[in-house]
Amino acid sequence: MRHVITALVMNEPGVLAHVAGMFSARGFNIDSLVVGRTDDPNFSRMTIVVIADDRTLDQVRKQLGKIVTVVRVRDYKESPFVARDLMLVKLSAPPKVRSEVIELAGLFRGRVVDVGQNTIMVELSGEEDKLDAFVELVRPYGIRELARTGVIAMARGAEAVRSAGSEDQRPAAGASPLARREPLARRQPSQAELEATPPG
Amino acid sequence: MSTLTPPAGRTGCAPAAKTPANSSLASNRTDTVSVAPARRREDGAAGALPVLGHPTGRSSRFIGRNGAQILLQMLLEHGVTDAFGYPGGAILPTFDQLYEKQLNFILVRHEQGAGHMADGYARATGKPGIVIVTSGPGATNTVTALATAYMDSIPIIVFSGQVRTYAIGNDAFQEADVTGITRPVTKRNYLVKNLKDLPRIINEAFVIATTGRPGPVLVDLPVDVTTAKMEDPVDDTPNLPGYRIYKGGHSRMVKAAADLINASERPVLYVGGGAILSGAWQEVRALAEKGNIPTTTTLLGLGTFDENSPLSLHMLGMHGSAYANYAVQDSDCLIAVGARFDDRVTGNLKLFAPKAKVVHLDIDPSSISKSVKVDVPVVGDAKLCLRDMLLHIESRPRQAWLERIRQWKARFPFTWKDDSPLPKPQAIIEAINRITGGRAVFTTGVGQHQMWAAQFIRWNRPRSMITSGGLGTMGYGLPAAIGAQVGRPGELVIDIDGDGSCLMTVMELATMHQYQLPVKVAVLNNRFQGMVRQWQKLFYGGRFSHTEMVNPDFAALAESFGVRGLRCENKADVPRVVEEMVKHPGPCLVDFICETDENVYPMVASGKALDDMVMGVVGETPPNSGRDMGTLA
Numbered sequence: 135m136r137h138v139i140t141a142l143v144m145n146e147p148g149v150l151a152h153v154a155g156m157f158s159a160r161g162f163n164i165d166s167l168v169v170g171r172t173d174d175p176n177f178s179r180m181t182i183v184v185i186a187d188d189r190t191l192d193q194v195r196k197q198l199g200k201i202v203t204v205v206r207v208r209d210y211k212e213s214p215f216v217a218r219d220l221m222l223v224k225l226s227a228p229p230k231v232r233s234e235v236i237e238l239a240g241l242f243r244g245r246v247v248d249v250g251q252n253t254i255m256v257e258l259s260g261e262e263d264k265l266d267a268f269v270e271l272v273r274p275y276g277i278r279e280l281a282r283t284g285v286i287a288m289a290r291g292a293e294a295v296r297s298a299g300s301e302d303q304r305p306a307a308g309a310s311p312l313a314r315r316e317p318l319a320r321r322q323p324s325q326a327e328l329e330a331t332p333p334g
Numbered sequence: 335m336s337t338l339t340p341p342a343g344r345t346g347c348a349p350a351a352k353t354p355a356n357s358s359l360a361s362n363r364t365d366t367v368s369v370a371p372a373r374r375r376e377d378g379a380a381g382a383l384p385v386l387g388h389p390t391g392r393s394s395r396f397i398g399r400n401g402a403q404i405l406l407q408m409l410l411e412h413g414v415t416d417a418f419g420y421p422g423g424a425i426l427p428t429f430d431q432l433y434e435k436q437l438n439f440i441l442v443r444h445e446q447g448a449g450h451m452a453d454g455y456a457r458a459t460g461k462p463g464i465v466i467v468t469s470g471p472g473a474t475n476t477v478t479a480l481a482t483a484y485m486d487s488i489p490i491i492v493f494s495g496q497v498r499t500y501a502i503g504n505d506a507f508q509e510a511d512v513t514g515i516t517r518p519v520t521k522r523n524y525l526v527k528n529l530k531d532l533p534r535i536i537n538e539a540f541v542i543a544t545t546g547r548p549g550p551v552l553v554d555l556p557v558d559v560t561t562a563k564m565e566d567p568v569d570d571t572p573n574l575p576g577y578r579i580y581k582g583g584h585s586r587m588v589k590a591a592a593d594l595i596n597a598s599e600r601p602v603l604y605v606g607g608g609a610i611l612s613g614a615w616q617e618v619r620a621l622a623e624k625g626n627i628p629t630t631t632t633l634l635g636l637g638t639f640d641e642n643s644p645l646s647l648h649m650l651g652m653h654g655s656a657y658a659n660y661a662v663q664d665s666d667c668l669i670a671v672g673a674r675f676d677d678r679v680t681g682n683l684k685l686f687a688p689k690a691k692v693v694h695l696d697i698d699p700s701s702i703s704k705s706v707k708v709d710v711p712v713v714g715d716a717k718l719c720l721r722d723m724l725l726h727i728e729s730r731p732r733q734a735w736l737e738r739i740r741q742w743k744a745r746f747p748f749t750w751k752d753d754s755p756l757p758k759p760q761a762i763i764e765a766i767n768r769i770t771g772g773r774a775v776f777t778t779g780v781g782q783h784q785m786w787a788a789q790f791i792r793w794n795r796p797r798s799m800i801t802s803g804g805l806g807t808m809g810y811g812l813p814a815a816i817g818a819q820v821g822r823p824g825e826l827v828i829d830i831d832g833d834g835s836c837l838m839t840v841m842e843l844a845t846m847h848q849y850q851l852p853v854k855v856a857v858l859n860n861r862f863q864g865m866v867r868q869w870q871k872l873f874y875g876g877r878f879s880h881t882e883m884v885n886p887d888f889a890a891l892a893e894s895f896g897v898r899g900l901r902c903e904n905k906a907d908v909p910r911v912v913e914e915m916v917k918h919p920g921p922c923l924v925d926f927i928c929e930t931d932e933n934v935y936p937m938v939a940s941g942k943a944l945d946d947m948v949m950g951v952v953g954e955t956p957p958n959s960g961r962d963m964g965t966l967a
């Protein structure tokens with residue numbers, strides 16, 4: 135199963151190396167790892183997607199918590215959460231197909247952020263599936279270059295991993311693979327929740 | 335908050351960090367350390383953080399001092415009386431501060447030795463061991479010692495020199511990325527880039543090394559930091575928002591554990607190194623005696639439970655006693671206290687303790703259900719959790735169970751056969767045990783001799799077995815013995831060593847001689863890497879590939895270092911020579927020439943269930959198997 139874990143870490147050198155080193159030393163499987171600032175300059179926030187069964191997930195959480203510079207750890211196995219991935223993709227788009235591509239991007243609520251003579255760059259964010267679907271759709275046009283941040287996530291509702299607003303995420307290690315991936319493990323929402331929560 | 339007792343020289347500082355780190359943590363909660371020191375003073379709890387024997391906060395007391403002076407001042411404030419190390423360019427400012435001998439500094443002959451000495455010192459005393467070395471090779475030489483301490487959760491703090499901050503990353507002379515290299519083998523490490531951070535970092539280093547699950551910490555000190563002068567007041571309060579110290583266990587879990595134990599018919603108490611770190615031996619004994627619970631210890635737990643007690647099952651595991659392993663496999667309730675279900679203990683995990691519900695007391699949540707699924711986890715300090723648990727434990731006779739165990743013990747004692755011209759290694763250890771009454775601090779190398787020491791010394795005091803368990807570091811015994819002797823100067827310290835292990839750090843004989851530390855080294859010289867030979871004999875068709883060693887004359891070698899050297903090669907001489915070694919007032923090494931072709935038994939081969947042992951001579955008379963015995967009771 136793919137699980138999303140959030141870790142609030144002290145903002146100092148070596149922390150990323152420590153976390154990444156721990157994953158490799160213990161043979162845990164990272165699918166993606168994103169680090170970014172938070173509203174509090176003392177802390178950064180990592181979102182890690184791991185491939186693990188329940189036992190391993192438990193160890194991953196505990197081993198993360200054991201690192202002195204890791205302040206809080208949370209996984210989203212038991213609670214509803216929002217997960218987002220951000221992508222920049224540069225497509226071959228000579229003038230005759232340009233408008234088609236722009237239209238496709240629009241359907242996915244993507245933004246065209248750069249237009250060259252024969253290329254177009256689209257920015258797209260959302261759930262991983264949506265990005266994957268877009269990638270498949272535009273593949274025939276020719277993908278020149280593609281970059282994804284990997285997932286960031288946050289629990290729904292009032293509960294927070296210490297500092298809430300994280301703007302301005304910078305991608306770090308581990309771009310996620312383009313191959314089809316299994317969906318992120320999620321608690322199944324109840325009908326009531328489905329009705330109450332706005333569509334992601 | 336900002337005033338502090340000034341450093342008062344050795345005697346004045348001694349009391350601060352006396353107690354084993356966790357022994358007096360008092361309340362039922364976890365603490366995040368940034369707030370703990372202030373609270374400690376006000377609530378009057380008996381030293382919530384005994385590692386910081388002084389208040390912290392914003393202070394002017396460092397103004398006008400350079401980094402090296404501040405380091406020495408703070409070491410003294412933390413109650414440090416002894417340190418081990420080796421100088422070099424990048425740490426010279428710090429060594430200059432050691433000139434006045436406010437600290438008892440032990441100059442070693444190899445930095446690995448300094449690390450093991452600090453480790454042996456910590457295991458013998460419960461105080462953190464301190465190491466001071468130079469940059470580059472000095473620091474990298476400590477890596478094995480850090481890894482050894484990390485695996486066995488031992489508090490040592492290494493202060494390493496580093497090149498100037500502006501030279502870092504430029505391949506400067508004797509530069510190494512020491513924080514990068516040591517990150518996986520330290521609980522925490524630091525590169526101090528600004529002098530103003532130094533006091534806080536030193537306090538954090540002590541807190542982290544000695545609290546919770548203890549472990550090694552490394553502080554890398556660029557030479558421009560140790561020479562810079564402090565100009566402003568600084569705050570030295572630890573800032574550890576992510577660091578939690580677990581204290582008493584969850585009361586519901588403690589009660590659930592007690593209920594499970596009370597309801598059990600065949601409980602076994604399985605005690606590990608965590609019980610020593612926690613200082614929980616009285617509580618362990620109380621639990622065993624109140625519940626009539628047979629008690630086994632891991633290699634690192636030896637000494638937490640008096641092995642002369644009829645309730646003692648001695649060591650369990652790969653080379654543990656047959657009766658301990660049978661008892662665990664037959665148990666309906668296994669109570670692990672500060673033990674981590676190491677693979678040397680469990681054998682084949684799938685077949686481990688198949689009938690048992692498992693209770694696990696451990697201060698590190700990541701130890702729980704790591705390899706064996708736990709039914710009742712209790713996260714907290716062993717001593718505090720056991721204290722609470724004892725209130726709920728009912729006294730039970732458990733006669734049938736104890737009787738079965740008595741029979742197992744009678745039939746399968748550790749044993750060996752006196753069937754070779756040369757003395758058997760076990761004979762030498764038995765003689766040492768008899769002559770010392772087990773009242774010594776023992777260290778070991780790694781190998782067969784280590785296992786025989788575990789088996790044939792009757793352990794009866796905590797902190798008396800000092801051995802590298804998790805990493806299995808050959809060469810640990812001799813420097814660890816030196817460290818133990820420094821920490822417990824009046825006591826008899828004996829390193830039971832292998833010929834292979836001993837040679838890995840033998841140069842520390844020079845340290846023993848220089849400081850006239852009266853350590854005794856008993857080399858069980860089988861002219862082989864015996865433990866590897868055993869595996870080659872049993873599993874590689876006797877092809878002894880590169881395990882035979884042509885050794886030096888150990889006695890002459892010792893003499894050349896100025897250490898008394900003896901040699902013993904006859905069975906008849908063993909007791910007399912052991913006696914002579916023990917009585918010798920100074921450092922002494924004995925080369926005990928002993929039989930090569932001897933295996934450690936019982937033995938659980940890899941992949942086998944814990945009770946599926948190769949018995950060797952164990953249980954030979956009477957010749958029945960343990961299984962038959964099991965159904966007798």
Ligand SMILES: Cc1cc2nc3c(=O)[nH]c(=O)nc-3n(C[C@H](O)[C@H](O)[C@H](O)COP(=O)(O)OP(=O)(O)OC[C@H]3O[C@@H](n4cnc5c(N)ncnc54)[C@H](O)[C@@H]3O)c2cc1C
Nearest residue numbers: 606607608612632633651652653672674697716803804806
């Ligand atoms: C050649 C060789 C053979 C060996 N054979 C055997 C063998 O037959 N049998 C055997 O037992 N070992 C054997 N060992 C040692 C083995 O490898 C492990 O080192 C050992 O079993 C671990 O002991 P432990 O479980 O007590 O763990 P430790 O490493 O001592 O771990 C301590 C545990 O206690 C916890 N803890 C720490 N502080 C506290 C506290 N205050 N309160 C509560 N919990 C705390 C820690 O979190 C940890 O989980 C052998 C080693 C070698 C080199």
Ligand SMILES: Cc1ncc(C[n+]2csc(CCOP(=O)(O)OP(=O)(O)O)c2C)c(N)n1
Nearest residue numbers: 781782783806808832833834835863864865
């Ligand atoms: C530093 C190191 N290298 C290699 C090993 C692997 N090893 C384990 S036991 C052993 C042999 C030990 O020989 P010796 O010290 O003579 O002890 P003996 O088994 O003969 O009693 C070896 C090589 C180790 N544990 N540590």
Ligand SMILES: [Mg+2]
Nearest residue numbers: 832833862864
């Ligand atoms: Mg040997």
